[in-house]
Amino acid sequence: MAPESDSTVFQLSACRELLDSHPESLRIREQVEALEEAMPDRPGVVVSFCRTIIETTCKTILTDRGVSVDSAWKAPKLVSETKKYLNLGVVDDGQLDSSLRNGVQSVVQGLDQIVGGVMEIRNAHGSAAHGTDAYAPLLESHYAEILARATDVVVGLLFKTHLRSAHHDPLSRFRYGDHSDFDEYIDSDYGPFEVLDVPLIASEALYRTDFQAYRAALVLFRQEQEATNGAGAENGEPEP
Structure with a gap:
């Protein structure tokens, strides 16, 4: 009998939505697929790619906007720099809604805590982090899933806001068909x-x-x- 198809394949929904919109983004596609395939058996690989995907997303946004990226910047600094270019609170007519801006900024401040948690767990348990004892216990898979879902939230919020604001402020780099x-x-x-x-x-x-x-x-x-x-x-x- 043929094996039943797995209906519980792990996927990052926000990342997948962006990949569907931009199929030529091969580098981040490679990272997203590697993370998804590592769940749940290789949690160390999952948390390592969480940081990588966040950094790739931020570097892409900054490059789109013509910002020079320092190779020494890590995820917290990259997120901090990226948030400066998201035009938070701007509505469809290009005007600024101050109450909306304040509320969204409060939400975005939570990204810093998420990224800090990703970095801390990645440094302690990531497969691509500092070397450790070969027999050290693996991170439990449900913690890896928490980090992966949090990473998906970060990517979705940053990239969707970036693309939306680009309608009013054409980027230094964009794709044919975006306008x-x-x-x-x-x-x-x-x-x-x-x-x-x-x-x-x-x-x-x-x-x-x-x-x-x-x-x-x-x-x-x-x-x-x-x-x-x-x-x-x-x-x-x-x-x-």
Whole structure:
């Protein structure tokens, strides 16, 4: 008889949601899959990858925003630097909701405690941490799961907030398709083109051949959107 499929496979839901949205992010995919596969039999591997995934997430966000990352920064410092660029409390119209900002900041402060706990347990029980006696007892798997779930929360909060705020503040590095409304705006005025019977999409061609020109036009497009929305709001008109 064929073995029954395992319906209890461990997965990091927030990390998986991000991987589905960005399938080209191979480095963090490798880390997430390694952590998931290590549960529950290799808890030391799990807690080691918890720190690695947090650090990779923060470095990705900072690089997206054109921030130079010091190679000596560890997880607590990386999280601290990353939080500076999340535009907490900004709502869909680009305005700042002070009460929302204060509340979200209180939530985000808890990330520091989570990261501190991940670092402490990783240093004591991680497979990739400091060497230890080969016969030392393994960390119990339920503690590894607690850290993995906490890591998933950290990644989800940081990366989702990062991507959402990028709609109003185009990143120094982003992927083609992240600003589909802008792409449609370009493509409605230019193209389609054909070169050697190969169809070319104007927005993608600009993105691939001159990213800085694409980004400069995108920034102007966003500024004009905000100006139009602001004028409409002053006149009592609904936003598009």
